[in-house]
Amino acid sequence: MMVREIEKTGIPVVHVVSMTPISLSGGVNRILTSYGIPNPMSDPYATPQVQERQRYEIMEKALEVLCTDIQEQTVFDH
Amino acid sequence: MKKVIMYLNQFFGQIGGEDQADCAPQLHEGALGPAQGLQGLLKGGEITHTIICGDNYMAVHTQRALDAIAQMLDSLEFDLFLAGPAFLAGRYGSACGEVCKFVQERYKVSAVTSMNRDNPGVDMFRQDCYILEGGSNAAAMRKDLPKMAAFANKILNGEPLKWAQAEGYFSRGIRRQVLLPEEENVAERAYEMLMKKLKGQPFVSETPMDVPEPVPIAKPLEDAGKARIAFISTAGLVPMGNPDRIQTAAATRFGRYSLEGRESLKAGEWETVHGGYDHSYGNADPQIIMPLDALRKLEREGKLGYLHPYFYSTVGNLTNQLNAERMAHEIIPYLQEDHIDAVIFGSA
Numbered sequence: 001m002m003v004r005e006i007e008k009t010g011i012p013v014v015h016v017v018s019m020t021p022i023s024l025s026g027g028v029n030r031i032l033t034s035y036g037i038p039n040p041m042s043d044p045y046a047t048p049q050v051q052e053r054q055r056y057e058i059m060e061k062a063l064e065v066l067c068t069d070i071q072e073q074t075v076f077d078h
Numbered sequence: 079m080k081k082v083i084m085y086l087n088q089f090f091g092q093i094g095g096e097d098q099a100d101c102a103p104q105l106h107e108g109a110l111g112p113a114q115g116l117q118g119l120l121k122g123g124e125i126t127h128t129i130i131c132g133d134n135y136m137a138v139h140t141q142r143a144l145d146a147i148a149q150m151l152d153s154l155e156f157d158l159f160l161a162g163p164a165f166l167a168g169r170y171g172s173a174c175g176e177v178c179k180f181v182q183e184r185y186k187v188s189a190v191t192s193m194n195r196d197n198p199g200v201d202m203f204r205q206d207c208y209i210l211e212g213g214s215n216a217a218a219m220r221k222d223l224p225k226m227a228a229f230a231n232k233i234l235n236g237e238p239l240k241w242a243q244a245e246g247y248f249s250r251g252i253r254r255q256v257l258l259p260e261e262e263n264v265a266e267r268a269y270e271m272l273m274k275k276l277k278g279q280p281f282v283s284e285t286p287m288d289v290p291e292p293v294p295i296a297k298p299l300e301d302a303g304k305a306r307i308a309f310i311s312t313a314g315l316v317p318m319g320n321p322d323r324i325q326t327a328a329a330t331r332f333g334r335y336s337l338e339g340r341e342s343l344k345a346g347e348w349e350t351v352h353g354g355y356d357h358s359y360g361n362a363d364p365q366i367i368m369p370l371d372a373l374r375k376l377e378r379e380g381k382l383g384y385l386h387p388y389f390y391s392t393v394g395n396l397t398n399q400l401n402a403e404r405m406a407h408e409i410i411p412y413l414q415e416d417h418i419d420a421v422i423f424g425s426a
Contacts, residue, residue: 001399002312002392003423004293005406011418012296017425027290037426038355040313041369044362055369059376059422063302066420070295 001026014065016040016058020075030065031075034058080123080234083154084113085161085177087170091130099169101132103143105150112223116160119227123234127154129177133169136176144180156187158233163192163222164199166214171199178207188233192222195248204248211246241284251399253285301383305419307373308386310409312394313426314352315343315360315367324393326353332392332405334412337385342371354395355426367424386416394425 004027007013014030017023018037034040041058042051058078065076088098090111109117109125117125129147136143159181161174171193178189192212193199200209210229212222225246232239240256242249262270267284274281299305316324322333343364350360350367360367368389376382390409394402413421 001290002310002394002402002406002409004290005403006310006410006413006421006423007293007296009410009414010296011413011421012298013421013423015423015425019425023425027292029293029295034424038357039359039366040424040426041366041372044359044366051363051366052371055365055372056375059369059372060381062422063299063305063307063376063382066305066307066422067299067302069298072295073292 001028003028012066014062016062024073024075027073029070029073030068031073032058032062032065033075033077035078080157081155082120082123082125082158082160082230082234083151083156084109084116084125084128085159085174086111086113086128086130087136087164087167087173088130088132089170091128093130093132099132099134100138101130102135102139103129103131103146103150105129112163112219113160115219115223116227116230119224119231120234121231123158123230125160126156131173131177133167133173136173137169140176144177147177147180148184151181151185156185158230159185159187159189160226160230161189161191163210163212163219163226164194164197165212165216165218165222166194166197168198171197172202173199175199175203175207175209179203182207190226190229190233190247192226200248205250208245208247208250211248299420302420303380304383306384306386306417307382307420307422308389308413308416308418309368309373309422309424310390311368311424312352312392312397313360313367313424314350314393314395315348315364315391316351318347318349320349320351324351324391326351326393327395327397328401329393329395329397329405330401332390332409334388334390334409336388337370338387340370341374343368352393352395352426354393367426373422383419386413386418388412 003013003015015023015028016032016034018034023031042054061078092111106128110128113125113128164171164174174191178191182189190208192210194214271281348364350357373385377385
């Protein structure tokens with residue numbers, strides 16, 4: 001997986017993904033659950049204003065995950 | 079009668095031990111050493127020649143050894159090439175893999191060897207030839223030779239080969255559709271497997287994932303407000319028209335798209351080409367895949383120190399592991415050049 005190769009260089013990576021079991025079996029360390037497979041960053045049935053907030057919040061959460069000290073593979077919820 | 083050629087090292091070729099490990103390749107008529115045992119087990123094939131080469135010679139003078147072997151083989155006709163078994167012997171295993179790969183590429187003839195799972199030759203050459211799983215030392219010869227013969231016989235007699243697990247060779251990383259009329263169909267097998275799973279009984283996946291070694295967990299950022307962040311995506315978002323022709327499946331390429339001067343990604347300028355999901359949401363709003371407006375806002379608010387001026391995009395759909403790794407290694411220098419501290423990686 002691409003994520004693993006990047007993290008091997010010492011750069012922390014947060015994987016924002018819907019299918020978290022695949023990410024776990026691929027050996028990714030920091031995993032953030034996304035909204036869905038064709039719509040990772042927001043709920044397409046929400047209003048544009050709500051989606052804008054969802055995008056902001058999931059990216060803010062991604063930054064928080066990158067700042068989180070973990071001891072093992074961890075899945076975070078958005 | 080089909081013709082088979084066998085490769086052995088100096089020890090199994092009965093030239094000598096470590097003192098003969100530097101000997102150059104030699105060609106002998108007929109079957110020698112383990113090849114004799116194998117000969118008795120082959121059906122429809124005859125070992126016409128045995129090539130013997132010292133393990134050190136092959137390791138140190140690989141190209142010279144392969145050139146010499148090519149000179150021997152160019153004038154010979156053969157239908158199958160066998161090497162080993164190499165058990166847990168590292169140099170012998172590498173030599174068998176090296177020769178099998180070479181012969182298969184040059185003569186378009188199947189090559190088969192046998193090694194123990196922990197032989198370094200397995201990982202080096204499992205994608206290049208058939209490597210049967212063998213024992214750890216020569217005491218396993220009695221088991222490994224019949225296994226090799228049974229597999230060789232299938233090739234010699236044109237019998238269809240099944241998948242790695244069924245045939246006892248190390249997976250070559252190839253997925254191929256096979257029609258097995260005598261087997262239960264896929265719905266029946268899936269049903270059986272599901273029932274076992276529901277009952278908590280053990281079952282074996284037909285497409286096991288290689289579980290990779292864990293990657294050391296990278297240190298967290300101290301302050302995202304001071305961090306330099308890049309965004310990468312495998313959800314297949316590309317500029318309209320897909321200028322880099324990123325494949326919709328089994329991608330071998332990625333795009334590097336400038337974010338300079340952009341505050342958001344607008345519908346109509348971007349499209350998704352990922353072949354594995356419905357594109358309607360991503361085409362209607364590219365920021366559902368790459369949330370640039372959110373990243374810019376976080377940057378303005380000082381919660382994200384700096385956003386790398388490019389985002390990287392490919393399609394993570396049936397992507398071959400080696401291509402995924404290669405693409406990552408092609409992206410990494412761009413990240414390092416811009417002193418990137420962390421990556422947000424979005425997938426579909």
